[in-house]
Amino acid sequence: MLWLGGVYLGSLLGLVWQSFYTFDDFAGKVRHDLGFDTWERLWSNETNRIIVGRTVLMALAVTIACAMLAYPLAYFMARYATRRVKAVLLFLAIMPLWSNYLVRVYSWKLIMAKEGALPWSLDKVGLGKGLEWALDLPYIGGQGLTFSLLGQFIVFTYVWLPYMVLPVHAALERVPRSFVEAAGDLGARPATVFRSVIWPLALPGVVAGSIFTFSLTLGDYIVPTIIGNSKPVIGAQVYVYQGVAGNLPLAAAFTFVPIAIMAVYLTIAKRLGAFEAL
Amino acid sequence: MGDVARAAVEFIGVSRRFGSVRAVDAVDLEIVDGEFFSMLGPSGSGKTTCLRLIGGFERPSAGQILLYGADVSRIAPYDRDVNTVFQDYALFPHMTVLDNVGYGLKVRRVARAERTQRVDEALALVRLESFGARKPSQLSGGQRQRVALARALVNRPKVLLLDEPLGALDLKLRQEMQVELKRIQREVGITFIFVTHDQEEALTMSDRIAVFNAGRVEQVGAPADVYEHPSSEFVAGFVGISNVVNADAALSVVGSPEPFTVRPEKIVLRRYEGVTPPEVSQNDCSADGVVRDVVYLGAQTRYLVEADAGFDLVVVQQNQTVTGAGPTTIGRGCRVRAVWPSDANRDMTIKGDS
Numbered sequence: 001m002l003w004l005g006g007v008y009l010g011s012l013l014g015l016v017w018q019s020f021y022t023f024d025d026f027a028g029k030v031r032h033d034l035g036f037d038t039w040e041r042l043w044s045n046e047t048n049r050i051i052v053g054r055t056v057l058m059a060l061a062v063t064i065a066c067a068m069l070a071y072p073l074a075y076f077m078a079r080y081a082t083r084r085v086k087a088v089l090l091f092l093a094i095m096p097l098w099s100n101y102l103v104r105v106y107s108w109k110l111i112m113a114k115e116g117a118l119p120w121s122l123d124k125v126g127l128g129k130g131l132e133w134a135l136d137l138p139y140i141g142g143q144g145l146t147f148s149l150l151g152q153f154i155v156f157t158y159v160w161l162p163y164m165v166l167p168v169h170a171a172l173e174r175v176p177r178s179f180v181e182a183a184g185d186l187g188a189r190p191a192t193v194f195r196s197v198i199w200p201l202a203l204p205g206v207v208a209g210s211i212f213t214f215s216l217t218l219g220d221y222i223v224p225t226i227i228g229n230s231k232p233v234i235g236a237q238v239y240v241y242q243g244v245a246g247n248l249p250l251a252a253a254f255t256f257v258p259i260a261i262m263a264v265y266l267t268i269a270k271r272l273g274a275f276e277a278l
Numbered sequence: 279m280g281d282v283a284r285a286a287v288e289f290i291g292v293s294r295r296f297g298s299v300r301a302v303d304a305v306d307l308e309i310v311d312g313e314f315f316s317m318l319g320p321s322g323s324g325k326t327t328c329l330r331l332i333g334g335f336e337r338p339s340a341g342q343i344l345l346y347g348a349d350v351s352r353i354a355p356y357d358r359d360v361n362t363v364f365q366d367y368a369l370f371p372h373m374t375v376l377d378n379v380g381y382g383l384k385v386r387r388v389a390r391a392e393r394t395q396r397v398d399e400a401l402a403l404v405r406l407e408s409f410g411a412r413k414p415s416q417l418s419g420g421q422r423q424r425v426a427l428a429r430a431l432v433n434r435p436k437v438l439l440l441d442e443p444l445g446a447l448d449l450k451l452r453q454e455m456q457v458e459l460k461r462i463q464r465e466v467g468i469t470f471i472f473v474t475h476d477q478e479e480a481l482t483m484s485d486r487i488a489v490f491n492a493g494r495v496e497q498v499g500a501p502a503d504v505y506e507h508p509s510s511e512f513v514a515g516f517v518g519i520s521n522v523v524n525a526d527a528a529l530s531v532v533g534s535p536e537p538f539t540v541r542p543e544k545i546v547l548r549r550y551e552g553v554t555p556p557e558v559s560q561n562d563c564s565a566d567g568v569v570r571d572v573v574y575l576g577a578q579t580r581y582l583v584e585a586d587a588g589f590d591l592v593v594v595q596q597n598q599t600v601t602g603a604g605p606t607t608i609g610r611g612c613r614v615r616a617v618w619p620s621d622a623n624r625d626m627t628i629k630g631d632s
């Protein structure tokens with residue numbers, strides 16, 4: 001444990017150290033002069049700010065979508081499903097995690113392609129117009145689903161959904177049936193029971209799940225390079241700075257943006273009791 | 279109770295099946311307004327299902343349940359004027375004691391001022407005035423139990439249902455709460471329906487007891503009735519300990535082949551001095567035998583006597599004198615004569631297996 005901590009914190013500190021180096025644009029080389037040059041560049045560059053904003057918005061949107069999809073499913077599994085149905089549903093929720101993530105992302109590229117299964121079925125059920133309308137939207141739209149932020153959002157939601165379903169289901173399972181009965185017994189109608197008892201008690205599970213969906217979206221650079229409008233996200237930008245431009249200091253400094261965001265996020269999550277729900 | 283007493287709860291031919299299992303099987307029952315009524319039985323006898331039927335958590339498969347004359351069989355729990363104290367208390371862990379107790383009033387939109395006042399009263403009733411700000415996790419088992427009670431009583435239900443509420447408490451606390459529950463019931467005057475598998479608890483607290491077995495009611499009556507005049511072998515065996523004397527043995531003891539039961543505390547053991555048997559008066563029954571086991575219980579001693587006629591008798595004697603290892607002490611292997619008044623015999627051919 002200590003050893004692991006040492007390696008982990010050591011690398012982090014190394015990263016901090018590197019971020020204080022300076023990058024010489026003309027020579028394209030890293031100069032070992034310590035200073036706040038890099039950090040200043042990180043803040044002052046508007047493109048970088050837009051990248052951070054876009055990534056955080058995407059992570060938030062994916063998290064909310066995952067929660068909205070996972071909650072009813074988990075609720076059904078925990079409250080109404082028979083033992084057998086529950087086992088099947090849990091299995092179905094976990095099964096995608098067995099196949100490679102790249103395979104799944106590329107499959108979605110095929111599914112969402114112009115002649116792919118998704119637009120085709122939407123067309124068949126008469127929702128083709130709806131898809132066109134969505135793709136015409138200014139920010140999230142694009143040439144096709146595979147070339148839009150909307151498509152990127154769909155794929156992100158799909159790949160991280162199991163990480164939301166499992167903790168929410170676990171949290172709902174832990175709300176004893178007698179709590180629900182007691183609330184009803186005291187005069188609360190089903191909607192009130194949900195709002196005053198089930199929701200607050202299952203909230204830590206939702207927050208725990210959101211840690212996964214949020215942080216995984218925040219740090220991912222593979223999905224945005226395969227699907228989307230090729231506008232970079234944090235992960236992809238770090239990759240560009242570090243690999244293509246050779247600007248290690250800026251890449252190092254940029255890495256701290258998601259770390260800082262996650263630190264804030266985890267603090268709030270801890271307050272809401274998410275760690276007890278894991 | 280008499281004819282004037284109103285029925286608080288009535289079961290009319292109520293059955294509840296779970297698949298092929300008949301948890302409650304054609305039960306007829308009348309619980310009188312204001313009484314402390316216990317449902318006693320082993321686990322799986324249907325007593326808890328009956329309570330849940332009154333609370334509305336289960337619907338009857340057949341029959342009707344009346345609450346003060348009105349059929350509530352199809353009415354949801356939140357529309358019934360009954361409240362439940364759950365076996366695991368079911369206190370909401372994310373709310374303080376005050377919020378827990380006030381929950382029922384809040385969801386029924388009772389004004390804040392009245393709510394505060396009634397919550398305070400309820401907490402005073404269970405003697406937890408100063409615990410309002412705590413969370414359930416900061417309370418002991420006994421305190422949680424009281425909060426659960428206050429949370430139910432604050433709504434002033436017509437009937438209070440208690441599902442083995444003392445089961446999780448240790449012996450001393452349980453006895454305290456038994457007295458406490460009786461006091462509270464006298465003070466609020468609400469009908470209490472109390473489910474328990476502990477016969478002593480049922481005998482101590484109840485005005486009347488219904489003994490459940492295999493989904494049916496075996497007997498309903500006052501504690502002394504049920505104990506002294508069990509109407510079936512099951513009741514005799516479940517409420518207290520009973521010696522069952524079978525037909526063959528009965529022939530040798532009372533001269534007729536009708537099986538009967540007799541309570542262990544009605545029997546007196548007399549030592550054989552040499553070969554002379556102790557005297558027995560005309561109104562007494564007796565059986566000779568050998569003491570096979572002696573269990574010292576403090577206030578009493580329990581003996582297992584193997585009668586010569588081929589049956590076993592459990593005998594309980596009060597330890598009225600200081601017991602030592604003197605010559606009068608009855609020990610293992612002693613030859614004794616067990617003597618009891620013949621009017622302590624209870625016929626048990628009334629009911630067969632049902």
